[in-house]
Amino acid sequence: MRHNQESQRMSDVEAILSVRALTKSFYGVRALDAVDFSLRPGEIHALIGENGAGKSTFIKILAGVYARDSGEIFLEGRAVEPRIENLPIAFVHQDPAFAEDLSVGENIAFGAGYPRRMGMIDWKAVNRQALEIYATMDVEPLDPARMVSTLRAPEKAILSIVRTLAHTPKVLVLDEPTAALPEADSMRLFLAMKKLRERGTSMIYVSHRLNDLFGLCDRVTAFRDGRHIITEDMTATTGARMVEHMLGRAVDRIGEAKQHSKHDRGPVALSVADLVIDGRGPLSFDAHAGEILGLVGLRGGGQEAVGRAIFGATPIDSGTIDLFGKQLAGEHSIARSIKAGVRLLAGDRLAESTFAGMSVTENMFVNPAIRGQSNWRWAAPSRERQAAKELLERFDVRPRKEDALIDWLSGGNQQKACLARWLGERGKLVILEEPTAGVDIGAKLAIHEILRSAAARGVAMIVVSTDMEEVTTLCDRAIVINRGRAGAELTGADLTMEKLVSQSSQGGTVSHAAVKTVV
């Protein structure tokens, strides 16, 4: 490791970037509470923490997206103002956006500026410039004339770094750049980062994959509940220690809230074997009637694609999906899944679930096939109104106005209306993505109750989630998905937040270690 001296807090004289007592509140909630941080020249500094720990707020303040409430930021010893100054700090986001229909060279030239000859764009120089920047990073360059839309995910990830280098940044902030990358491809990215470090670039690396940090990062800082918890050398810490820093005492608190189902689980409703999606897998598991099964993982862990594939919304590369003892034959489609009794509540409520500008009633009765009725039948308004009233009552949607536009409802009530759409009747296997994301605690408890009672009726429930606390309290069993594969399976007393977090952060597969030693 490069810096083996005792980690000092803050007053790092040699720090390239240091932050003192940074504080930021949103609507009275402290997102950052007097956070100190320092980045040394030429180090890769990991930043870890649960969702909501304050990492994104911290980065967005550095990027000048948010204004801080108080605190100071120093770059090379000088107090700076990210909202006003153009600082030599570059950012690489999890899902970098490119001009997909333009070439690699042009995408780099956007940031670097187009080289010109006699006032016109010099296209040869555009491509040369791209090659030069790739060369400084010592990674295999892409053909600068290639369209970005033809690039693979890891090539895009590296391009997202390359294009920032045109500005010769002193500090590079990487926000979960590997979340969507297969294991082996992450390694290419890490290699590129190490080359950059050799050139003296300092990096802040945000990641949930704790195992990746060893061998890559020099130091690690943990945030929890908006506070700086600890900064330590990577050589002085362990995966378990980092999990402890991230979760703190929260672990004990959650463990007690757990409620086990009082009913026994029924027969196998879903059987997935050797499922490979988008090159990731294979994955095999069963889900039982009357059971709430959690498919857990980090963002980009691949658990969402599994749920979508079962529902017929995502194509699969290989493997089989048996529903209620019957293998799905021919082309799998959403319409066929619905007919078979499969339901899917999409996680992104606004983008994929609610119909803005339409009434609550309409939002609950989107597709008559969900109720086993024809698409061409006469829908009598009086009958629909009556059915809507009953659903609003049963799912406790407020206000109890079947004519209200869905837009007028709070997030929690919108979600209940969407649940009513899918859970009204006839569902046998219900897949729920982040069922309580963005709803208040009252609605969260109500939704959990709805889901438990559906399970008690014998419905097989699959909760696809990154919310470990929710999975711990709601699910009877949880499978940790990492890069499309099943990691640990936790059930009963083993299903704790601590184990979920450490399992999903570590990936824990044999191949993982193997790839690492090769690189």
Place this chain on the structure above:
Amino acid sequence: MPNTNHGVVGNNSRPSRSEGGHATRALVNFAANYGLAIIFILVLVVFGVMRPNTYLSQANVGNLLTSQSVTALLALAVMLPLTTGRFDLSVGYHVGLAQVLTVGLQVNNGLGWPLAALIVLAIGLAVGGLNGFLVTRLKIDSFIATMGVGSVLYGISNWYTDGMQIAGFSLPGDYTGLAGTIVGVPIPALLVLVVGAALWVLLERIPAGRALYFIGSNARAAELSGVNVPRSVAGTFLIAGALCALAGVVLGAILRSGTPSVGPEYLLPAFAASLLGATSIRPGRVNVGGTLLAILILAFSFSGVQQMGAAFYVEYLFNGGILVIAVALSVYAAARRRKAAAASSK
């Protein structure tokens, strides 16, 4: 008119927060839902008083209803793809081709009018099918696909006629009688009524039709709810094509000739009516009742202005102005609703 009975989910009453202002809110809601109807009545009263002998005469009203039935059919045609957020810009050229062919097949080829109409209808379905294919299978933006198809249709009309009018002196009385009346009511207006009622049932009472609004609101969510989005969208273009053909048959009977230059000027009023209609009856979405009401307003207010002595070009100013104002009103209403939503979710 089929726009008088919309008791379903259309009364978008805002969640009432305070007890005071209840009556005002109800009034505002009523005005929002039935604003066009109120304007229509005002138009009738004002011009009726100013031109008592001519404006509301049976001749003028009959004339207006007959001539506007073509615009009305085309407005319904553009309305259907609009429910899903798609544009059909081919309707103007399409009605021109249908009209030329209906007259031409009778005059040049000696076909009986029902057969000619059937052939035109089949071509209409084919054109609608082509539009749907381009938009849903080849995924060409509807704006561009239908603009291209429209121009091709215009070319075919002029090719078929060599750019000249087909004189319709020999047209049978049975056919030209389509532009006449039954017990004083113009037959084309009755046709609009029947088509309008059918579309109203489709959009307001049949789940497959209502799915179109779901697609327009959130296509991705519709897809994840099991709605077959491509098939639904293609269906709207298919029906739009059939309606253009129907409008062409009626137009030929009204004009009693086949004129290749006729058609394009229908596009703008059709969109104006459809979008203006979205401000009323079912505010925020294009709908049958609102569209037909908008046609009446456009026709009767323009006729009134004309009878007051306005020049011929005023029609274009009028239609263009209404289109812009209609869209501005829709945008404003949508912003108001969003604001109300934000306020009530707090």
